[in-house]
Amino acid sequence: MGKKMSGASSLVQSLESAGVDVMFGIPGGAILPAYDPIFDSSIRHILVRHEQGAGHAATGYAQVTGRVGVCIATSGPGATNLVTPLADAAMDSVPMVAITGQVPSNAIGTDAFQEADIRGITMPFTKHNYLVTDPDQIPRAIAEAFYIASSGRPGPVLVDIAKDALQKETDFNWPKELSLPGYRPQLEPVNQSILDAAALIAQSSKPVLYVGGGAIKANASKELLQLAELLGVPVVTTLMARGAFPDSHPLHYGMPGMHGTVGAVTALQKSDLLITLGARFDDRVTGKLSTFAVNAKVIHADIDPAEIGKNRFADVPVVGDLKRTIAALIPAVKAEFAKKAPDYSAWNASMNKLRETYPLGYDLPKDGSLSPQYVIERLSALTGPEAIYVAGVGQHQMWASQFVKYENPRTWLNSGGLGTMGYAVPAAMGAKVGAPDTPVWAIDGDGCFQMTNQELVTCALNNIPIKVAIINNESLGMVRQWQTLFYEGRYSNTNLESKRVPDFVKLADAMGCIGLTCDRPEDVDSIIKKANSINDQPVVVDFRVFKDAMVWPMVAAGTSNDDIMIAREMAPDWDSQEL
Amino acid sequence: MSKHTLAVLVENSPGVLARVAGLFSRRAYNIDSLAVGPTENPAISRMTIVINVESHSLEQVIRQLDKLVNVIHIAELKPEESVQAELILVKISATSKNRFDVDAVLETYDAVIVDESSETLTIEATGDGAKISDLLNALERFGIRELAQSGLVGIERGSRSLAERTLSVQSIPTAESGQADYQN
Numbered sequence: 001m002g003k004k005m006s007g008a009s010s011l012v013q014s015l016e017s018a019g020v021d022v023m024f025g026i027p028g029g030a031i032l033p034a035y036d037p038i039f040d041s042s043i044r045h046i047l048v049r050h051e052q053g054a055g056h057a058a059t060g061y062a063q064v065t066g067r068v069g070v071c072i073a074t075s076g077p078g079a080t081n082l083v084t085p086l087a088d089a090a091m092d093s094v095p096m097v098a099i100t101g102q103v104p105s106n107a108i109g110t111d112a113f114q115e116a117d118i119r120g121i122t123m124p125f126t127k128h129n130y131l132v133t134d135p136d137q138i139p140r141a142i143a144e145a146f147y148i149a150s151s152g153r154p155g156p157v158l159v160d161i162a163k164d165a166l167q168k169e170t171d172f173n174w175p176k177e178l179s180l181p182g183y184r185p186q187l188e189p190v191n192q193s194i195l196d197a198a199a200l201i202a203q204s205s206k207p208v209l210y211v212g213g214g215a216i217k218a219n220a221s222k223e224l225l226q227l228a229e230l231l232g233v234p235v236v237t238t239l240m241a242r243g244a245f246p247d248s249h250p251l252h253y254g255m256p257g258m259h260g261t262v263g264a265v266t267a268l269q270k271s272d273l274l275i276t277l278g279a280r281f282d283d284r285v286t287g288k289l290s291t292f293a294v295n296a297k298v299i300h301a302d303i304d305p306a307e308i309g310k311n312r313f314a315d316v317p318v319v320g321d322l323k324r325t326i327a328a329l330i331p332a333v334k335a336e337f338a339k340k341a342p343d344y345s346a347w348n349a350s351m352n353k354l355r356e357t358y359p360l361g362y363d364l365p366k367d368g369s370l371s372p373q374y375v376i377e378r379l380s381a382l383t384g385p386e387a388i389y390v391a392g393v394g395q396h397q398m399w400a401s402q403f404v405k406y407e408n409p410r411t412w413l414n415s416g417g418l419g420t421m422g423y424a425v426p427a428a429m430g431a432k433v434g435a436p437d438t439p440v441w442a443i444d445g446d447g448c449f450q451m452t453n454q455e456l457v458t459c460a461l462n463n464i465p466i467k468v469a470i471i472n473n474e475s476l477g478m479v480r481q482w483q484t485l486f487y488e489g490r491y492s493n494t495n496l497e498s499k500r501v502p503d504f505v506k507l508a509d510a511m512g513c514i515g516l517t518c519d520r521p522e523d524v525d526s527i528i529k530k531a532n533s534i535n536d537q538p539v540v541v542d543f544r545v546f547k548d549a550m551v552w553p554m555v556a557a558g559t560s561n562d563d564i565m566i567a568r569e570m571a572p573d574w575d576s577q578e579l
Numbered sequence: 580m581s582k583h584t585l586a587v588l589v590e591n592s593p594g595v596l597a598r599v600a601g602l603f604s605r606r607a608y609n610i611d612s613l614a615v616g617p618t619e620n621p622a623i624s625r626m627t628i629v630i631n632v633e634s635h636s637l638e639q640v641i642r643q644l645d646k647l648v649n650v651i652h653i654a655e656l657k658p659e660e661s662v663q664a665e666l667i668l669v670k671i672s673a674t675s676k677n678r679f680d681v682d683a684v685l686e687t688y689d690a691v692i693v694d695e696s697s698e699t700l701t702i703e704a705t706g707d708g709a710k711i712s713d714l715l716n717a718l719e720r721f722g723i724r725e726l727a728q729s730g731l732v733g734i735e736r737g738s739r740s741l742a743e744r745t746l747s748v749q750s751i752p753t754a755e756s757g758q759a760d761y762q763n
């Protein structure tokens with residue numbers, strides 16, 4: 001027999017037993033019983049200003065620590081406000097547990113006050129979810145939720161608990177074992193698939209390591225570096241994998257995809273073997289799928305068997321934890337190479353030449369105004385690769401992925417799969433809670449910032465001193481870029497006028513943060529240094545940048561990667577390249 | 580386009596039908612029929628799903644289905660290696676004049692009359708898809724007033740049972756305290 005207590009206390013004890021040290025949330029009627037024992041718990045509860053903030057904060061925390069992020073909300077609107085962060089976490093495979101209160105079980109189905117079928121709503125984008133109406137089931141549901149969220153391919157799990165289950169008396173029994181007959185993640189790769197992969201690598205002459213976010217989730221950076229150096233071939237890191245492999249490494253060709261480098265995009269296109277490690281052939285990477293890397297065979301290593309063959313046929317599928325997979329692959333490849341040493345020199349030489357011809361770059365605005373790319377480049381140079389960078393969604397996100405130099409995993413956070421504007425400020429808050437001694441910079445758009453900046457109040461009051469660089473181009477810049485390129489410059493509803501309203505410095509000040517502003521290139525360094533010197537308060541810098549800067553290179557949506565443009569109406573000069 | 584029959588063992592828990600139906604809908608998989616019912620094990624329900632595979636491979640459908648935590652086991656039932664049947668209840672127009680013709684059809688298809696009125700007969704029949712559609716064709720000329728048809732159910736031929744394969748489930752130890760690092 002366990003200890004007698006309320007369902008609410010059982011919930012809090014369960015969360016403690018699951019190892020939770022912090023959670024983000026807002027109370028309300030249905031979850032209120034839980035907030036009473038939370039008051040006495042060792043778990044730090046951070047009172048956010050919007051449940052979306054709680055969800056993204058849990059994500060930010062999870063992304064930097066690798067632990068499960070936890071958020072908590074009440075029924076109805078509290079729960080529906082978690083919908084976006086849950087969908088976001090599902091797309092980016094983030095381990096998260098969301099706890100929601102539900103109306104009392106006898107009121108479920110009656111359209112009761114603040115009733116929303118959050119389990120039904122979130123079925124498509126949770127890894128699993130629960131509705132608990134029996135208080136005795138609370139510990140088991142919580143234990144399962146944490147196990148499911150953090151094992152295999154990580155993802156969000158929601159536990160919805162009826163108010164009466166929180167109020168009733170129950171015994172607290174933390175389960176010693178879980179029985180999940182339908183859930184058996186395969187961690188250990190099948191040996192034959194490793195041997196097949198090694199053989200295919202040995203036969204190939206133009207292999208590329210196509211590295212995705214799974215490399216970070218699996219903490220496989222060390223093994224990846226060994227494999228890359230063993231093979232000595234180009235490595236590309238997707239938007240979700242920036243930092244999995246050092247940007248300074250000579251084998252690194254940067255990011256592939258819609259705004260990838262010419263080197264990375266072309267290496268994939270011309271390759272004869274994609275060694276795919278925890279990546280999922282997303283449309284933003286492949287461009288028009290039927291024209292993607294048409295001559296390449298594919299090794300596809302992923303922990304999720306459903307990713308294999310979803311978008312692209314895999315010649316050699318390898319299902320398993322990526323750290324173990326790469327660790328197993330290294331000796332297998334060595335054995336193959338011992339039989340016959342590979343010669344990738346021609347391939348490397350031609351890719352190298354291409355990369356040198358088309359490095360990432362940008363033009364400074366002709367009117368002398370501030371270049372957004374320059375701001376981000378200096379931010380990276382002055383803050384360094386040990387800091388954590390968190391982006392919103394839009395042009396600034398792409399520039400942050402291109403012009404910040406990443407050397408370490410878990411230092412780059414963004415909303416890759418869902419593309420959620422408003423991600424940056426709350427995710428940076430969660431990141432800072434998870435890594436309190438590391439500088440955390442949100443690189444946000446003026447549009448994104450206006451969706452979730454209220455969490456700066458939470459940061460100011462809870463000693464979470466994040467820094468925010470608003471890349472203020474007074475517009476929904478990424479949409480504006482598409483209007484420039486595809487809608488004859490008809491700027492329908494993308495002008496935010498955010499150099500007039502709001503006054504970001506005053507706004508920052510009103511929220512208990514330091515507000516700074518910068519609109520001259522010559523002030524950039526000193527203002528960044530000043531922001532970096534403030535560690536006891538959140539800082540917001542309004543970088544007032546050139547409105548018409550564009551993100552290049554670009555593969556237009558739905559077109560082939562072969563049609564990559566390095567600037568407007570400018571393709572690489574393929575004729576002068578020998579590929 | 581080809582049809583496949585899947586036998587899916589699921590945990591008998593609330594919402595599991597919604598999870599499966601939702602998966603098929605959001606991934607744009609075509610369901611021909613879906614039948615759910617209890618099994619010899621009260622903790623497990625069985626779904627028989629007939630799908631029309633077009634642009635998605637059968638393998639992809641199975642893998643996505645397998646990701647649902649409540650789905651325990653999936654097996655494809657090949658027609659030659661399984662027994663498959665559905666049930667129909669059909670109300671036809673019948674009078675004393677054509678009753679003799681009706682009886683002849685029923686005999687051919689092993690169908691039985693389960694209810695009758697002055698102008699209708701309600702017929703029950705079971706069988707695989709081909710037999711049922713032949714029967715319906717034969718009944719067409721009497722005038723079909725109403726048709727209720729179950730989804731297909733199926734079971735493998737021979738002594739093996741799907742459930743046996745799900746019994747060897749190991750339990751997972753939980754961490755005593757602190758978050759277990761299940762990944763590494």
Ligand SMILES: Cc1ncc(C[n+]2csc(CCOP(=O)(O)OP(=O)(O)O)c2C)c(N)n1
Nearest residue numbers: 394395396421445446447448475476477478
């Ligand atoms: C919640 C949400 N709404 C709309 C969009 C579509 N969208 C993508 S980028 C973008 C513009 C973002 O503007 P801003 O934050 O100023 O960034 P910029 O592109 O100017 O750097 C919009 C509206 C989105 N991704 N997310």
Ligand SMILES: [Mg+2]
Nearest residue numbers: 445446475477
């Ligand atoms: Mg903008």
